[in-house]
Amino acid sequence: MRAVIDEWLNFIIIIFLVLVVLLFFTAESSLRGAEVSQTLRGRALDESASLALNSLFNNRLERVDKTYIEIMTDAALENRDFVFYGADVGLVRTREIIEPMFDSYLGEGNWRLDIYTYNGNVTYGTLSSREKTFAYSSDIPVPPNLIGKVVLHV
Amino acid sequence: MSKGSSFLPFVFIVLVIGITLISWTIYNIYYGSSYQSLVFEESKLDTMRNEMEKIKGFSRQSLIYSSHQSLTEHAVASGMMTEAGPWICNGADPPSVADTVECLEKYTEYHVNAYLRNYSTEVPIELNIQNFSEAEFDVTESDVLSGAHDEGEMYVVLRDAKIGMSSREIEMSDLINIETEIDKNRFWYMYRIFTEWAETNMFGDGICSCASSCGDCACAENVAQESLFDLQNRFDMFVICDSQIKCCTNEHGDICGESGCEDWIQDVCFDPCGFECTDPNLIFEGPNVTNLTSYGEMPEDKLSLQAAGCHAYIPIENRLASVYTFRCIDYKYYVPTTSGPKELMFSVDAFGTFYDLDGCITEEPCTGFGCTPSSGCSSCTPPCPNYTCTA
Numbered sequence: 001m002r003a004v005i006d007e008w009l010n011f012i013i014i015i016f017l018v019l020v021v022l023l024f025f026t027a028e029s030s031l032r033g034a035e036v037s038q039t040l041r042g043r044a045l046d047e048s049a050s051l052a053l054n055s056l057f058n059n060r061l062e063r064v065d066k067t068y069i070e071i072m073t074d075a076a077l078e079n080r081d082f083v084f085y086g087a088d089v090g091l092v093r094t095r096e097i098i099e100p101m102f103d104s105y106l107g108e109g110n111w112r113l114d115i116y117t118y119n120g121n122v123t124y125g126t127l128s129s130r131e132k133t134f135a136y137s138s139d140i141p142v143p144p145n146l147i148g149k150v151v152l153h154v
Numbered sequence: 155m156s157k158g159s160s161f162l163p164f165v166f167i168v169l170v171i172g173i174t175l176i177s178w179t180i181y182n183i184y185y186g187s188s189y190q191s192l193v194f195e196e197s198k199l200d201t202m203r204n205e206m207e208k209i210k211g212f213s214r215q216s217l218i219y220s221s222h223q224s225l226t227e228h229a230v231a232s233g234m235m236t237e238a239g240p241w242i243c244n245g246a247d248p249p250s251v252a253d254t255v256e257c258l259e260k261y262t263e264y265h266v267n268a269y270l271r272n273y274s275t276e277v278p279i280e281l282n283i284q285n286f287s288e289a290e291f292d293v294t295e296s297d298v299l300s301g302a303h304d305e306g307e308m309y310v311v312l313r314d315a316k317i318g319m320s321s322r323e324i325e326m327s328d329l330i331n332i333e334t335e336i337d338k339n340r341f342w343y344m345y346r347i348f349t350e351w352a353e354t355n356m357f358g359d360g361i362c363s364c365a366s367s368c369g370d371c372a373c374a375e376n377v378a379q380e381s382l383f384d385l386q387n388r389f390d391m392f393v394i395c396d397s398q399i400k401c402c403t404n405e406h407g408d409i410c411g412e413s414g415c416e417d418w419i420q421d422v423c424f425d426p427c428g429f430e431c432t433d434p435n436l437i438f439e440g441p442n443v444t445n446l447t448s449y450g451e452m453p454e455d456k457l458s459l460q461a462a463g464c465h466a467y468i469p470i471e472n473r474l475a476s477v478y479t480f481r482c483i484d485y486k487y488y489v490p491t492t493s494g495p496k497e498l499m500f501s502v503d504a505f506g507t508f509y510d511l512d513g514c515i516t517e518e519p520c521t522g523f524g525c526t527p528s529s530g531c532s533s534c535t536p537p538c539p540n541y542t543c544t545a
Contacts, residue, residue, distance in 0.1 A: 010164045017171055024175070028182070039193055043200070050204040057211030065337040069215055070490070078494040085495055086488040087392055089338065119493065137276060138208050141216040143223055143490050145268035 049136040049154050052105045056150065061097055064089055068097060069140055072115050072122070073148060079120025098124045106154055115140070117148040127153055195323060202319050202326050205277055209317055212273060213266065213286075214332050220265035221291075221310050221334075222490045224258045225341040229500040232429075240477065240503035241352040243427035244362075244417055248349045251295035257431035263289035264434040266312060282318040286332075289313075293342070299349070303342035306487075309335055338487040344500035347388045348482075352502070357381040357478070361506025362415040365474040368514035371402040374476035374506070381504065385480055392486035400425070400477040400503065407471035410531035411511020418509040423475040425505040464520040466534045472513025477505045 056069040064071065064085055075083040075094045082093045102111050102125060112127035127133065133153040142148040232238035232249075241248045267285040275281055292309040311333045318327040360377030363369070382397040389395065401423040481501045488495035520534035 014164065014167050017168065021171055021175065025178075028178075039197075043197065046197075046200065046204075050207070054204075054207050054211055057208075057215055065335075067215060067218070069211075070218060074490060074495050077492070083495060084488065085338070086484075086486050086497065088486045089488075139212060139273050139275070141212060141219050141269045143219050144492050145265055145272070147269070147272040147274075 045134065045154060046136075048105060049134070049152055052102060052111075053136055053138050053150065053152055055101070055105075059101070061092065064092055068101070069150065072098065072150070073117060073140055073142055076115045076117045076122045076148070077119045077142065079122070081122050081124075094122070095124060110154060112153040114151045114153070115148065116151070117142045118146060125153075129153075198321060198324055199326075201277055202279060202321070202324065205275055205279065205281075205319060206317060206326065206328055208275075209273065209283070210330060210332070213270065213312070213315065213330065214334055216266045216269035217262070217289075217310060217312055217332055217334050218336065219490055220262045220269065221258075221336045222339060223265050224261040225336075225339055226489055226491065226498060227261060228254065228258055229341050229344065229498055232502050238429055238503075239427040240425050240505035241348060242355060242357050242504035242506065243425075244358045244506055244508070246352040246355050246358070247427055248352045249429040251293065251298050251345075253429060253431065254345070255291050255293050258291055259289045260431060261434050262291075262310065263287075263312070270315070278321070280320045282316075282320075284316040284318075286312045286315040298342050298346055301343070301346060304340060304346065305343070306337040306339040306341075307335065308342070309333055339489055340484045340487060340498060341500070344389075344393070344482060344484060344498070348385075348480075348500065348502050351381075351385045351388055352504075354384070356384050357504040358506045361474060361476055362508045365418075365472050365508035365513050366415045366510040368472050369474060370404040371474075371476065374402050374404075374474060374478075375399070377506075378476070378478045378504075381478075382480060385482070389482060390486075393482050393484050395480060395482040398479045398481070400479055402476040403474075405473040406514060407473055407509065408511065409468055409470045411469060411471055413511040415508050415510045415513075418473050418475060418507045420473070420475055420507060423477060423507065425477045425503055427505070464534050465517045466520055467515050468518055468531060469512030470514040470516055471509055471511045473509040474513075475507035477503060479503050 056072070057067055059068045060066060061068065061071060066074075066085075071083060071092055072094055075081055075092075081095050082091055084091050098113065102113060105111075109126050112123065112125035112129065112133070114121060114123050135151055135153050137149055137151040140148045140150050232241065238249070239247065263286055266289065270283050270285065273281075273283065290311045290313070292311070293303060297303055311331065313331050315330050315332075316327060317330060319325070357377060360380060361374055364373035364377060367373070378397050378399070382395060386393075386395045403420075403423040479501060480503075481499060484498045484500070487498070489498050
């Protein structure tokens with residue numbers, strides 16, 4: 001009878017150990033999965049934010065023949081969100097070009113873009129400044145021979 | 155016996171599980187750390203690649219601003235920095251396209267490198283940027299004069315900047331050349347029209363005519379207004395021109411000369427001719443027109459003609475020198491400035507200085523014995539023997 005009880009006890013201990021090992025492996029995999037997922041999400045966020053920032057330097061508004069960053073800088077130098085480029089080109093409203101582009105890249109309400117020059121600052125996007133965000137910034141040239149900054153919060 | 159036989163499989167199973175766990179842990183420590191460093195290295199590489207792209211974008215934008223900046227500076231300084239003479243120096247004397255392009259390149263390179271010097275990054279890497287060594291405007295004289303660059307449409311190239319980045323584990327460097335198109339800037343349009351206008355030399359010829367016809371600064375002002383009207387008519391409706399006097403002087407010199415209109419070398423009202431591209435200043439103060447100083451007009455000639463029955467016509471040398479600034483503003487395209495986009499202003503000086511030995515002619519009564527005029531260098535009309543001179 002005692003031998004039977006011992007056998008059962010051993011069997012239960014073995015089952016318990018196997019369960020512990022299984023749990024350990026599962027927990028380890030979940031942790032690794034979470035880490036990988038976080039890394040991937042981080043890299044995806046980095047990529048999309050960098051892409052969005054770089055696109056400001058590369059995208060040109062055909063009607064004006066100027067890059068988006070130039071239009072934003074020119075507007076910020078006048079401390080407003082529109083800029084007049086002469087009798088032939090007319091008025092350009094910067095919100096109408098910047099906000100749809102960033103909405104399509106990052107989703108509406110998920111971003112805020114601040115542009116700083118020595119003469120004025122302009123903010124685009126609706127992401128609240130109270131929310132916890134990641135910030136990506138880049139220096140921008142501001143005439144004459146000075147530096148401004150564009151900061152993207154996501 | 156039965157107790158021992160039941161214990162052994164248990165020990166065996168515990169050992170197997172123990173060895174599996176230890177192997178797993180060792181494997182993970184090794185693989186995990188190498189995976190971690192790989193991910194870290196990859197992300198650092200990514201960061202550096204992104205930074206490199208940012209610098210390229212920044213450089214391209216700097217080139218756009220610097221090109222506009224140079225064009226604006228050159229436009230306001232008679233197409234040449236900084237020792238820019240008049241475009242009309244008695245005759246037409248505009249700076250050549252090649253000289254202007256060379257100077258534009260020098261200033262554009264300077265401005266771009268000034269922007270790059272101020273560039274900084276928040277990423278924890280060591281950044282080393284070596285300046286661009288050459289800027290090139292793809293602009294030729296024939297293209298300018300044919301109007302090919304009237305709306306801008308010119309390519310500007312920057313060459314040979316070296317960007318180096320390094321962190322503890324990774325080093326990265328790249329040699330960058332940047333090309334961009336400068337549009338919607340009518341510098342060359344204004345240059346072309348001003349050149350065509352200067353070539354007709356309406357201003358120089360007009361001042362010469364004034365000198366030859368006893369004209370004074372009022373005559374010079376009329377010439378300036380006619381030249382301005384001619385200049386304005388050459389531009390389209392987006393350009394508005396005006397003129398301002400910088401200097402005018404009028405004198406009378408020797409009498410009895412008979413020469414035609416000649417260049418008058420003087421230093422009262424003098425604008426040195428010729429162009430020289432000086433090195434850029436360290437501080438750019440923005441487009442600004444030189445304050446124009448009016449020296450006022452010289453007192454009018456007080457010589458009055460005398461009506462006399464018998465008189466002599468005596469030539470008097472007339473000297474006239476005048477400098478005007480002709481300024482045109484293009485409202486079609488605004489260009490970048492320190493306070494946002496503004497209209498492009500092109501400013502040019504015109505300089506005319508002439509004398510004519512018989513520019514003025516005065517009448518003098520023939521008086522005294524021998525019936526000669528008091529100045530004595532012209533015969534009396536009608537001739538004295540047939541005419542009684544009045545007292």
